[in-house]
Amino acid sequence: MDLTNLLELVQAPTLLTWQMGVMMLVGGLLIYLGIAKEYEPVLLIPIGFAAI
Incomplete structure (x- = not known):
C-alpha cells in the first residue's frame, strides 16, 4: 500500500453524503x-445488507 492509497482510505468518510x-x-x-x-x-435481512 503506497501513500496515495492510504490517503484515499483516510478521506473516504468525508466523501459520504447525507x-x-x-x-x-x-x-x-x-x-x-x-x-x-x-x-x-428471510426477506428483510438480505434487503438490509443490500441497502448498506
Whole structure:
C-alpha cells in the first residue's frame, strides 16, 4: 500500500453524503427489524445488507 492509497482510505468518510447516510440507516433498520423483532427475517435481512 503506497501513500496515495492510504490517503484515499483516510478521506473516504468525508466523501459520504447525507443520502448515503440515510440509506445506511434504512438498511440498518431493516436488519434490526429482521433480527430483533423477527418481522420477515428471510426477506428483510438480505434487503438490509443490500441497502448498506
